[in-house]
Amino acid sequence: MKAWGRLKAFWRRGSTNRYAVEDIFTPNKPATHTYIERTAVDELLSKALDTPGKQIVIYGESGTGKTTLVRNKLAAKDGMLIWTRCMSSMTFRDCLIDAFDSLEVFYDLQVRDRSTTSKSRKAGGNVKLVQGESTRESREEHEVTSQRVLPPSVTPARIASEIGTIGASWILEDFHKLPLEQKKGLSQVMKIFMDISADYPSLKIIAIGAAGTAREVVALEGEMKNRVAELGVPLMTESELRAILTAGEDLLNIQYDKAVADGIVAYSSGLAGVCHQLALNCCLAANVFETAETGVRIGWKAFEKAILQYIEEESDTTRGLFERATKTTRERKYDNRRIVLRALSRFGFAEGATHAEMLSSIRQEYPEYPPGNLSHYLDELRGEERGALVVFDESAGKYRYASPFFHVYAHAIFATPLADKSQVETGVYPSIETLVDQFRSALQKAILGMGDADSIEVRVRLDGKRQRDHQEPGTEPETRL
Ligand SMILES: Nc1ncnc2c1ncn2[C@@H]1O[C@H](COP(=O)(O)OP(=O)(O)O)[C@@H](O)[C@H]1O
Numbered sequence: 001m002k003a004w005g006r007l008k009a010f011w012r013r014g015s016t017n018r019y020a021v022e023d024i025f026t027p028n029k030p031a032t033h034t035y036i037e038r039t040a041v042d043e044l045l046s047k048a049l050d051t052p053g054k055q056i057v058i059y060g061e062s063g064t065g066k067t068t069l070v071r072n073k074l075a076a077k078d079g080m081l082i083w084t085r086c087m088s089s090m091t092f093r094d095c096l097i098d099a100f101d102s103l104e105v106f107y108d109l110q111v112r113d114r115s116t117t118s119k120s121r122k123a124g125g126n127v128k129l130v131q132g133e134s135t136r137e138s139r140e141e142h143e144v145t146s147q148r149v150l151p152p153s154v155t156p157a158r159i160a161s162e163i164g165t166i167g168a169s170w171i172l173e174d175f176h177k178l179p180l181e182q183k184k185g186l187s188q189v190m191k192i193f194m195d196i197s198a199d200y201p202s203l204k205i206i207a208i209g210a211a212g213t214a215r216e217v218v219a220l221e222g223e224m225k226n227r228v229a230e231l232g233v234p235l236m237t238e239s240e241l242r243a244i245l246t247a248g249e250d251l252l253n254i255q256y257d258k259a260v261a262d263g264i265v266a267y268s269s270g271l272a273g274v275c276h277q278l279a280l281n282c283c284l285a286a287n288v289f290e291t292a293e294t295g296v297r298i299g300w301k302a303f304e305k306a307i308l309q310y311i312e313e314e315s316d317t318t319r320g321l322f323e324r325a326t327k328t329t330r331e332r333k334y335d336n337r338r339i340v341l342r343a344l345s346r347f348g349f350a351e352g353a354t355h356a357e358m359l360s361s362i363r364q365e366y367p368e369y370p371p372g373n374l375s376h377y378l379d380e381l382r383g384e385e386r387g388a389l390v391v392f393d394e395s396a397g398k399y400r401y402a403s404p405f406f407h408v409y410a411h412a413i414f415a416t417p418l419a420d421k422s423q424v425e426t427g428v429y430p431s432i433e434t435l436v437d438q439f440r441s442a443l444q445k446a447i448l449g450m451g452d453a454d455s456i457e458v459r460v461r462l463d464g465k466r467q468r469d470h471q472e473p474g475t476e477p478e479t480r481l
């Protein structure tokens, strides 16, 4: 009945809004039209936002939807945002300066040098609110033209009250990247924010970090622990991923074949970003660039192209991440990182493996391998500095690759015994052919029951470049209803 209702709507679509496909499937920016509310974490965030004085730490692996959640939630509340993007080279003081810049209160030394008059503007009157991506631009611009200093009279308390005056929230994105020592500043500043919350009830700091626990984002001290809401954003469930596809289908007047939708969901493995990318690639492969006038069905052929395009685009990035992950500066008894990554690739991608399972797998080859090494390197490989190839699913207590493509890639490069690691060291990485082959068999396993996965036709030239089926833009999509 439900399916029939959808089908009718699919046929009937006429003169409603038209959207560009890139505005619907947004792998590299926060989703708006296809934003899916994630009830549990959404509610917790609302509650924390509505509790005067409550400060917030949001954590979760990269790509689980933290930024999108905060954007959508605060946009719905009409909240004004000061958005500071943290980097590993920054001190906490730099973060304060960044917030200060956003309030347009800084001495422009160049101007002062030229005119010998100091220039300072009081916040509150002429405030430039920084919205997301523009933060970096404005920062880079400032770095070229001026040397920023925090005038001695500007204390964290003053910044807090300036932000409070304009009713804004201060978002510290990627806070986990700050060096450990620098993170301590946040705990103190959160306390200042709390203390003046009687005057400014909506004043908030929201620290966002790509990490498995809130503690990895910021180590909070004593009394702060109870007064800060720590919200974990988990990987997306299958039904949430499907909801993204359905929302996109309605807005673009398309319909993914069941096998295609299943394939996208299976290969997204909880990461909304991958789901958006595959959904987008499918549309482009089927020549759907905007909302279709008459319904378009997206079939297996489009999915096949979408996947190949994804692998082509990903393989350079993935290669770079593996290089970063496995780089060693010192010769040790064990080639730990490779041993760990290789062991993980032996388990099914979706299932992952517990610490114990991985240890017993490694010990078949290295009977004395110490469990402490495994813990240490698993942790390290989850970190962005090592490419964040591995994630830990806390609810299942299992580790796995952060994306199926990493899994496939690992499988391909570690298929030879570790003794032959020179292959990796000399930069002889698998060709696209090998990856595609690996991918095909992984795909067949992952989407059992679809039957026609066998029919994937992959044309690969020996130089590793895929022969594209040239389809001029504007030609008819493959299936019209
Ligand atoms: N609730 C959601 N509904 C739909 N798409 C989402 C949602 N959350 C995230 N996404 C998509 O997932 C990708 C990653 O989201 P992002 O917020 O950048 O993750 P994070 O900040 O945790 O790394 C983006 O493409 C975004 O559009």
Ligand SMILES: [Mg+2]
Binding pocket: 066, 067, 068
């Ligand atoms: Mg983010």
